[in-house]
Amino acid sequence: MTRRTPLLLQIAPGDPRPINRQIVDGVRRLIASGELPVGAALPSVRGLAQQLTVNPNTVAKAYSELSAEGWLDARAGLGLFVAPPRQRLSKAEVERRLEEAVQRFVGDVIALDVPADRVLERVADELAQLAPKRSA
Template sequence: MPRTTPLMIQIATGDPRPIAKQIVDGVRRAIAAGELEVGQQLPSVRGLAMQLMINPNTVAKAYGELAAEGWLEARQGLGLYVAAPRQRLSKGERERRLDEAVQRLVNDVIGLDFPPATVLSRVEQELAPLAAKKSA
């Protein structure tokens, strides 16, 4: 059994988000969905950089952000591991980020001319499997 859990995240060159942000979002999603469990070791900075064919500094930046937010914990000389769940952000910060995400979604879909019920249904469809994995 491998010590390090491979990260199955893809970097999209056409994505407007910086590569480091794509990594942060991918790891957060994998943890929230239960694909990465507490205590699992992540690939080294160099290992993930080689896997994704990107600069190691980009991976280090992403890992640093995840560790600062409490998603990952660094164990000296051993690497990075998925941290135990805890409230990582204050209620105010969580509300602010939710507001930003909703505004981005609204700005992205407003020109598509779908009724609000269709948009809400699609969001629920995307969240449902994640909630099911998290509670299982």
């Protein structure tokens, strides 16, 4: 059980986010959307590195971040697995980070002269697409 699945994860060269960030976001999304269920095994560090043609250290760093954030559990010699969901951050910390993300996002978007409705619509679409099977 929990066979390793060829992860549907891609690195976009044009994406301004650093590679390690793209991996973290991608995996988080797969977990949040339920595509990677609790207990599922992730591709090995070396395996994913090869698949994405990036350095293994880069993948390792991303995985390690995800573990620190509580999304993954690492077992030396066995591999990495999707961790059971848990409320990691205090309400205050969640609030702080949400505020930060919103500030940054609006700062980015305001420069584009896009009507507020369209922005909200796009965000709503993207959030809906996650089909939050996991988040509370």
